[in-house]
Amino acid sequence: GAGVSQSPRYKVAKRGQDVALRCDPISGHVSLFWYQQALGQGPEFLTYFQNEAQLDKSGLPSDRFFAERPEGSVSTLKIQRTQQEDSAVYLCASSLATGTGVYNEQFFGPGTRLTVL
Amino acid sequence: GIQVEQSPPDLILQEGANSTLRCNFSDSVNNLQWFHQNPWGQLINLFYIPSGTKQNGRLSATTVATERYSLLYISSSQTTDSGVYFCAVERKDGGATNKLIFGTGTLLAVQP
Numbered sequence: 013g014a015g016v017s018q019s020p021r022y023k024v025a026k027r028g029q030d031v032a033l034r035c036d037p038i039s040g041h042v043s044l045f046w047y048q049q050a051l052g053q054g055p056e057f058l059t060y061f062q063n064e065a066q067l068d069k070s071g072l073p074s075d076r077f078f079a080e081r082p083e084g085s086v087s088t089l090k091i092q093r094t095q096q097e098d099s100a101v102y103l104c105a106s107s108l109a110t111g112t113g114v115y116n117e118q119f120f121g122p123g124t125r126l127t128v129l
Numbered sequence: 130g131i132q133v134e135q136s137p138p139d140l141i142l143q144e145g146a147n148s149t150l151r152c153n154f155s156d157s158v159n160n161l162q163w164f165h166q167n168p169w170g171q172l173i174n175l176f177y178i179p180s181g182t183k184q185n186g187r188l189s190a191t192t193v194a195t196e197r198y199s200l201l202y203i204s205s206s207q208t209t210d211s212g213v214y215f216c217a218v219e220r221k222d223g224g225a226t227n228k229l230i231f232g233t234g235t236l237l238a239v240q241p
Contacts (some may be wrong), residue, residue: 054217055229060228101170107227114177117160118227119174120172122170125170
């Protein structure tokens with residue numbers, strides 16, 4: 013596709029519900045990132061995939077958060093038993109390659125705004 | 130971890146004015162990107178600029194990696210330039226993950 017796409021754009025969940033957020037990266041991009049952006053803050057790193065391998069999940073705030081990218085393309089971020097503090101915008105980004113250099117430039121999707129009531 | 134600070138935190142301009150936004154970072158970096166987050170929340174890539182100077186229309190950016198800062202220049206500002214400007218860096222020796230660490234942002238409002 014032309015850019016990174018995410019769905020749904022908005023999600024309202026009742027506390028305790030499970031949610032799944034989808035990311036379609038730019039076609040051919042090896043690297044995929046998930047970030048969380050709280051209101052009035054900059055995005056913060058959650059997890060990183062290189063193809064289908066999850067190489068870094070150091071930013072996931074709890075074991076209720078789980079991400080996968082089984083075929084090295086589309087990724088899903090799942091949050092179990094949602095809590096009010098999970099309310100945020102979840103951003104997905106992709107880049108063409110790894111290592112250093114211009115192919116590392118990250119491109120972001122429009123985000124999913126999650127509201128937990 | 131690496132600290133990324135932006136200044137000013139907010140800025141109000143009249144249409145047509147020029148401005149300079151600054152990003153200071155506390156460690157060596159492999160990657161530095163400037164983004165504009167529009168009022169709908171989309172992060173728009175402005176520059177990939179770990180060092181040197183680049184220009185794109187009314188915008189230009191300079192990164193002095195040895196002194197650990199980057200500047201974003203906006204000339205002849207337009208109302209569509211309004212939004213939040215983020216600087217984000219990837220720390221050198223940050224391991225296999227090319228994760229970005231975002232600054233605190235500059236909120237820009239351009240008035241007609």
